[in-house]
Amino acid sequence: MLFKNTICSAHKGKHFGNFWYILDPLFQLLVWIFIFQIVFKIQKENYPIFLFSAIICWSFISYVWKQGCAAITGMGNFIYEVSFPKMLLLLNIVAIAAYRMIFQILILIIMLYLAKVKVTLNILYLFPFLFILGLIGLGGGLLFSVFGLFIKDLPNLLNPLLRLWWFLSPALYSIDRIPLRYRNLFILNPMCGLFQTFRNLILYGKAPAWESFVITIVFSFFLFFTGMVIFYKTETDFTRVI
Amino acid sequence: MSNMNSCAILVQDVSLRFNLKLSRSKRKIKNLFQFIFSRILDISESHLFEAIKNISFSVKRGSVIGVVGRNGSGKTTLARLLAGIYTPSKGKILINGKVNALFSLGGGFQHNIEFSGRENINNYCIYHGYKKSEIEKIIDDIISFSELGDFIDASMKTYSAGMKGRLVFSMAVYLKPDIVILDEVLSAGDIAFQQKAGNILEIFKDRNATIIFISHSIEMVKKHCDSVIWLDQGSIKMYDSTDKTLSAYKEYIEKVKGTVRKLDNAG
Numbered sequence: 187m188l189f190k191n192t193i194c195s196a197h198k199g200k201h202f203g204n205f206w207y208i209l210d211p212l213f214q215l216l217v218w219i220f221i222f223q224i225v226f227k228i229q230k231e232n233y234p235i236f237l238f239s240a241i242i243c244w245s246f247i248s249y250v251w252k253q254g255c256a257a258i259t260g261m262g263n264f265i266y267e268v269s270f271p272k273m274l275l276l277l278n279i280v281a282i283a284a285y286r287m288i289f290q291i292l293i294l295i296i297m298l299y300l301a302k303v304k305v306t307l308n309i310l311y312l313f314p315f316l317f318i319l320g321l322i323g324l325g326g327g328l329l330f331s332v333f334g335l336f337i338k339d340l341p342n343l344l345n346p347l348l349r350l351w352w353f354l355s356p357a358l359y360s361i362d363r364i365p366l367r368y369r370n371l372f373i374l375n376p377m378c379g380l381f382q383t384f385r386n387l388i389l390y391g392k393a394p395a396w397e398s399f400v401i402t403i404v405f406s407f408f409l410f411f412t413g414m415v416i417f418y419k420t421e422t423d424f425t426r427v428i
Numbered sequence: 429m430s431n432m433n434s435c436a437i438l439v440q441d442v443s444l445r446f447n448l449k450l451s452r453s454k455r456k457i458k459n460l461f462q463f464i465f466s467r468i469l470d471i472s473e474s475h476l477f478e479a480i481k482n483i484s485f486s487v488k489r490g491s492v493i494g495v496v497g498r499n500g501s502g503k504t505t506l507a508r509l510l511a512g513i514y515t516p517s518k519g520k521i522l523i524n525g526k527v528n529a530l531f532s533l534g535g536g537f538q539h540n541i542e543f544s545g546r547e548n549i550n551n552y553c554i555y556h557g558y559k560k561s562e563i564e565k566i567i568d569d570i571i572s573f574s575e576l577g578d579f580i581d582a583s584m585k586t587y588s589a590g591m592k593g594r595l596v597f598s599m600a601v602y603l604k605p606d607i608v609i610l611d612e613v614l615s616a617g618d619i620a621f622q623q624k625a626g627n628i629l630e631i632f633k634d635r636n637a638t639i640i641f642i643s644h645s646i647e648m649v650k651k652h653c654d655s656v657i658w659l660d661q662g663s664i665k666m667y668d669s670t671d672k673t674l675s676a677y678k679e680y681i682e683k684v685k686g687t688v689r690k691l692d693n694a695g
Contacts (some may be wrong), residue, residue: 267531269512270555314452336460416464422515425508426446 208289218358230360235297235389242290246283247323248348253279254327255334255341258424265425272421276327283323298388306391309355315383315394321406322376326420328413332420335427354376356381361398373398376405435524436607436638437487437510440465442519444480446510456473479505482519489524489606490636491646492629494643494653494670496677498684503642504531507611510640511630525606525638528556530613545580545587545595552599566602574598590621601628608632609640614648626652650674 215238230236252366256263257275298305334340353379356364364372372378379402384393450459480502487493495503508514509521511529543551549570553563571580574594579587587595593613600608614625629652632639643649649656649670656673658666666673 227603266508266513267529268552268555269527270557274555289592332464336456420463423463425513427450 197245205226205338208293211238211245211290212293214241222358228359232301232303232389235294235301235303236360236385237358238290238294238297239384239388240355242287242294243319243380243384244355244357244377245290246287246319247326249283249286250276250279250323251330251348252341252344253283254330255344256332257327257334257336259334259428265428272424273328273417276324276331276417280320280324280329284320294388300415303389304391308387308393310390311383311387311394315387318406319380322380322402323405325410325413328417329409332416335424338353353377374401376402378402431599435486435522436489437485437524437640438520438522439483439485439510440520440522441482441484442480442509443478443482444505444514444517444523445517446477446479448477468655479662480509480516483662483664484519485657485664485667487638487640489638490633491655492633492639492641492653494641494649494656494673495659496643496646496649496656496674497659497665500661502662503659504611505662506659507531507640507642509611510607511611521605526604527607527609528600528603528605529611530600531611542581542583542585545574545576545584548584549595549599553603556603558603570598570602573601582683590618594621597625597628601631604635605637607638607640609642611642612644614643615645622648646678647675 215234218237219234223230225234232278257279258272261275330340330344337343356372357377361369361372361378363383379395379398379400383399383402386392386395397427481504495506497503505514507529509516510523511527512523513529530645546567549564549567553567572579574597576591576594579591584592597613600610614622629639630643639652641649641653654660655668656666656670656677658673658677666676
């Protein structure tokens with residue numbers, strides 16, 4: 187019942203063209219390709235797919251986190267009208283993010299087909315992978331929605347931090363470019379395992395990059411658990427602090 | 429146990445406090461930590477406002493209870509507490525059945541004011557946990573009952589207060605709640621609407637629904653209610669039969685009028 191409600195709300199929210207969902211990440215992709223492959227003349231096999239896969243994952247996470255900040259505060263007076271499980275608001279955001287991702291993945295599939303990339307059985311790992319991705323998104327969303335109650339310009343705070351995190355992750359470049367002595371530290375970044383694994387599964391047909399992915403998994407569970415606990419502990423008091 | 433079945437609402441030692449300085453506080457991060465790790469709203473601090481002060485009462489299923497009191501006495505706060513929108517700082521509220529609370533002018537629609545009446549009905553039902561199939565069954569009845577005609581598909585920006593009230597009210601009829609809380613919903617309506625509303629209340633009574641009727645109109649309360657709660661500054665001043673409570677309340681109102689007249693004359 188809860189799920190259906192979420193889907194319905196998600197559909198209600200979409201009054202703008204679906205086109206935008208593809209346009210923004212594609213545009214990013216073109217810009218980065220231009221900078222790295224044309225300006226800096228970096229050579230990397232299948233760089234567009236390499237990059238686009240990271241953009242898709244990151245787009246999902248940053249969308250849910252940023253929208254999550256205002257999930258509760260943005261409700262306005264409606265929160266005083268009906269008593270409903272506030273989790274719905276966040277599931278709604280995750281649903282919209284997933285919906286956007288579907289379009290992006292379609293483009294990705296086209297790119298994979300054009301590049302004649304081989305699909306292996308390892309692609310089945312995508313299901314647990316998407317689950318982990320969802321945990322990161324939802325956990326952060328829940329957490330930031332509570333923070334957003336008190337820190338009204340949380341999105342402004344998040345923007346530069348997320349940008350920094352993006353650059354510190356192997357999104358635009360491969361982890362091989364990081365000097366060996368820093369690599370262990372680098373792997374502590376959960377996005378490292380996330381991007382590496384996604385590429386392994388869809389581009390290289392390999393199994394998940396377990397060494398770094400384990401850290402991603404631990405991070406996702408920790409974030410989700412923390413977000414859930416804090417959210418549910420304070421949910422009954424939301425209406426008194428807005 | 430049989431007591432619980434006949435009882436629709438049970439309020440036990442309920443208090444509700446607000447921290448008035450919270451929105452103006454400069455120490456936001458500290459507040460956030462307090463919010464998460466302890467119940468910031470209930471720490472003994474000087475700027476805590478106690479909106480509801482330790483009230484207890486019970487409501488039998490099928491009864492119609494009026495709630496009267498001056499502005500700011502806590503009527504809407506009580507309505508929200510019963511609807512589950514607020515959680516008490518202290519005490520317990522036990523509800524037996526499905527609650528539907530309607531607030532004046534359906535102000536909640538502010539969020540969706542761009543959408544049409546039809547879309548808002550849909551959203552309201554979704555938030556209340558209705559499935560799409562269930563909504564489809566009742567939406568046409570709701571629309572015809574509201575008598576909004578073509579306006580149902582127009583943006584709610586174009587609605588008058590009375591129209592919003594009609595929409596909200598029609599939803600209540602068809603959502604078949606066990607407990608209905610009406611927070612001054614009938615005030616924004618002309619004679620025809622008020623008559624229709626009276627009929628609706630009869631329908632609820634036939635269904636043995638429990639009704640909490642908040643109003644400033646003493647005539648309406650007298651007409652429809654079995655007993656009346658008189659709220660004053662967050663406490664229950666009186667909870668008795670309609671006649672007894674209303675006459676006590678009327679006396680009080682006359683005294684207030686007298687004081688206001690004196691102040692006006694003095695100035």
